[in-house]
Amino acid sequence: MTELLPEIAKRRANRALSDTPVSADTLARIMTAATYAPSCFNNQSWRYLVLNEAASLAKVHPALSEGNYWAQHAPVLIVVATRADLDCRLSDGREYALFDCGLATQNLLLQAVKEGLFAHPMAGFDPVAVKSAFDIPETYTVITLVAIGYPGEGAYLSDKHQTAETSARSRKPENEVIAYNRWTL
Template structure:
C-alpha cells in the first residue's frame, strides 16, 4: 500500500513516499537489507561526529529477543506491531566520549540516524514505523541499557502487508490523506514569528 505525501512544493520522491503504516506482512527481512538499514544510519550527521546512536535489534529468528522488545511496547502498538518481522529500539548516549559532558544534541542526532534508516528502508521497498509508545523503564531494565544511555524510540520494520489484518479503526487511519502543518507555521524570516515569504512558483 502506498500513501504518498501531497506536497505544496516539489521534494524528492523518496521523501514523499516514506510514511509510517501499520499493516505489516509477516515475511522476514533479508539480512543484507537489514545491514543496509544500519549502514545508512551509521552515516547520519552528528555533533562533533559523536555518533551517539545505538540500536537494540530483534527479529523473529530469535523469538525470545523479539518478545522482549515487543513486551516493551504499549498495548495500542502491540496490537499491530507484532506482525513486523523486525523490532528496533533506538538509544542515545547522553554524554560526549572525550570529556563526559552532557551532549544536548544526542536525541536530535539519534533521530537523524533513524530518519536515515527509515529512508533507506523506503528505498529498499520496506516500511518502517517509529513509536514513542513504549515503556521506557521496562526497556531500560529488560534490555540491560547502561547508565548514561537513554531509550529514544521503538521502530517496527518489514514489508507492507494487507490492510485487512488491522482492526477497522486502524484501517481508517491508514487510508486517510497524510497531513502536515503549513510552512507558514514553522518557518520564520530572521525573527521568531515573522513569516518567511515562500511564494508558490
C-alpha cells in the same frame, strides 16, 4: 510532489506489516544508512539494538503500549538508545545526543522506504521494561522503537488504523513552522 526526494514523499507511519522476513543484507544497508548521518563533533551518539529473531522480538512485545498492538507483527524491531554524555553538551544546556539520534533514525527510515519497507517509529512503550529485557544499562535513554516490515494486508488492524493506512498526510500550515528572514512564528 515529484520535486522532493521520492523516499521523503513516500514515507508514512504505516502499520499494515507483512510477516515476510527482512534479509540480513537489507537490514545491514538500513543500519549503515543510519550511521552515515551527521553528528555534533562526529560523536555518533546513536546506539541501535536490531531485533529480528522471534525470541528477541517476543521480549519487546509486553513492553508495547496497548495502541501499538500492531507492532507485534513486525519482523524487525529496532531499539534506539543513547546517553547525553555520548554527544556534545554545551554550557548553555544544549545537548545533542537525542538530536543526532533523530538525524540517524530518519536516515534509517528513508533507506527502509528505498528498500520497499514500511518503517514506523514509536514512543508508545515502557522503556524500563525494554532496558530490563535486554540488560541495557540504566544510564541509557531508550528513545524510540522502530517497527520495520514489508507492506501487508493489515487484517489485524483496528478500523481506525485500517483507515489511517490510506489517509492523507496531515501537516501544520508551513507558515506556522517556517519563517523567512523574520521570526513570524
